Amino acid sequence: MNRIELGTVPTPLGELPESMLACTIRKEREGEPAKSMQIEEVPIPEIGANEALVLVMAAGVNFNGVWAAQGKPISVFRMHKDPFHIAGSDAAGIVWKVGSDVRRWKPGDEVVVHCNQSCGQCPECNGLDPMACSEQKIWGYETNWGSFAQFTKVQAQQLVRKPKQLGWIESASYGLTYFTAYRMLVDRAEVKPGDHVLVWGAAGGLGIFAVQLCRLMGAHPVAVVSSASKAELVRKLGANLVINRREYDFVRRPDDTPELAKHRQAELKRFGGEIRRLTQGKDPDIVFEHVGRETFSSSVFLAKRFGKIVICGATSGYELDFDVRHLWMRQKSIIGSHFANAYQAERANELILDGRIRPVLDQVFEFHDTPQAHQLMKENRHQGKLAIRIQAPK
Ligand SMILES: NC(=O)c1ccc[n+]([C@@H]2O[C@H](COP(=O)([O-])OP(=O)(O)OC[C@H]3O[C@@H](n4cnc5c(N)ncnc54)[C@H](OP(=O)(O)O)[C@@H]3O)[C@@H](O)[C@H]2O)c1
Numbered sequence: 001m002n003r004i005e006l007g008t009v010p011t012p013l014g015e016l017p018e019s020m021l022a023c024t025i026r027k028e029r030e031g032e033p034a035k036s037m038q039i040e041e042v043p044i045p046e047i048g049a050n051e052a053l054v055l056v057m058a059a060g061v062n063f064n065g066v067w068a069a070q071g072k073p074i075s076v077f078r079m080h081k082d083p084f085h086i087a088g089s090d091a092a093g094i095v096w097k098v099g100s101d102v103r104r105w106k107p108g109d110e111v112v113v114h115c116n117q118s119c120g121q122c123p124e125c126n127g128l129d130p131m132a133c134s135e136q137k138i139w140g141y142e143t144n145w146g147s148f149a150q151f152t153k154v155q156a157q158q159l160v161r162k163p164k165q166l167g168w169i170e171s172a173s174y175g176l177t178y179f180t181a182y183r184m185l186v187d188r189a190e191v192k193p194g195d196h197v198l199v200w201g202a203a204g205g206l207g208i209f210a211v212q213l214c215r216l217m218g219a220h221p222v223a224v225v226s227s228a229s230k231a232e233l234v235r236k237l238g239a240n241l242v243i244n245r246r247e248y249d250f251v252r253r254p255d256d257t258p259e260l261a262k263h264r265q266a267e268l269k270r271f272g273g274e275i276r277r278l279t280q281g282k283d284p285d286i287v288f289e290h291v292g293r294e295t296f297s298s299s300v301f302l303a304k305r306f307g308k309i310v311i312c313g314a315t316s317g318y319e320l321d322f323d324v325r326h327l328w329m330r331q332k333s334i335i336g337s338h339f340a341n342a343y344q345a346e347r348a349n350e351l352i353l354d355g356r357i358r359p360v361l362d363q364v365f366e367f368h369d370t371p372q373a374h375q376l377m378k379e380n381r382h383q384g385k386l387a388i389r390i391q392a393p394k
Contacts, residue, residue, distance in 0.1 A: 030071030060090025088147030193218030293317030360384030
């Protein structure tokens, strides 16, 4: 067998073709996702003793694919030495082959892949948190052989069970953003019943899960969106308190005149006033941050005294500028958070398995449209999650 057909599950189980189709990025093509990502034929990766080869039924689209395609803020080719990069940090598929030391999984198992890799041997992996491992990497971003290919290579500890009630494509769509939101809220910010949580980008990949988790934990999400259709989506997910950020002009710009700066601050206070109106006078106990430059100073300003700003990303820029007086005088905390460890992914996945948290799939793309799906995400023309059909039959 030279190569398997897209949209099929080959037989017999475990038999390997000589090569596979993959959506690759090459150094010389880094730029807009629609041009930088291309389908080509590559060899099947070899697996190590603790690894598994997974037949990718479907893959989820994430913002790190956009960063990888652009080569910005850093090129993925600084993180590994392979001549091409296969992006993709979400997958659902069938275990096709396992390494000699893998005990918990076998060929034929239906799985979802979480995207944290670590060495598994250091004291941090074995006592603190695998996210603290000095070799910690995000699979499909900091490593090659991500999910936009017919097969992917993963560490066996990355596997969790695929929910039986969900199809392949929905199953591929939630891992990265949901497990990240879970760690941010449950473990890092320690959300409590009754908390008010300001969720930026509430209809985006992280936001849809932050809203659902807040509801499940008995907290009140204050969902920020930028359109009526996104407002409708977050209301369906259980957000009763919704604000359209387009109705306010609080984003500070470096070349703001003193008059403009004053206007922006007044707008931010108006935005804060709307939060208080919705919450009957409460400021956010937690701000769920991932937008970065354009919202961070507002997040620090808006959080309640002793409140927390938990941040995992910076879509609009990572060099942040804020008035630190709002932080110390009101004793707020900024908490960094990054993906999740295997235990958190497993615990979070259980809530999907029993139907208490659900994925929100916006659009499904065929494999050849993987570059366009990333372009759409870059341009913020989506809501919820985007996913790619690979071996899942139509
Ligand atoms: N560290 C980690 O482990 C981790 C994990 C997941 C994601 N991330 C990062 O987190 C970020 C978000 O990921 P995602 O999957 O949620 O992306 P997404 O699906 O694109 O959603 C992001 C949302 O942010 C909002 N947004 C964009 N620009 C904004 C701006 N200037 N001001 C206010 N809101 C803005 C948009 O909502 P509206 O336009 O409706 O407001 C959008 O829906 C990305 O930078 C990603 O790389 C990090």
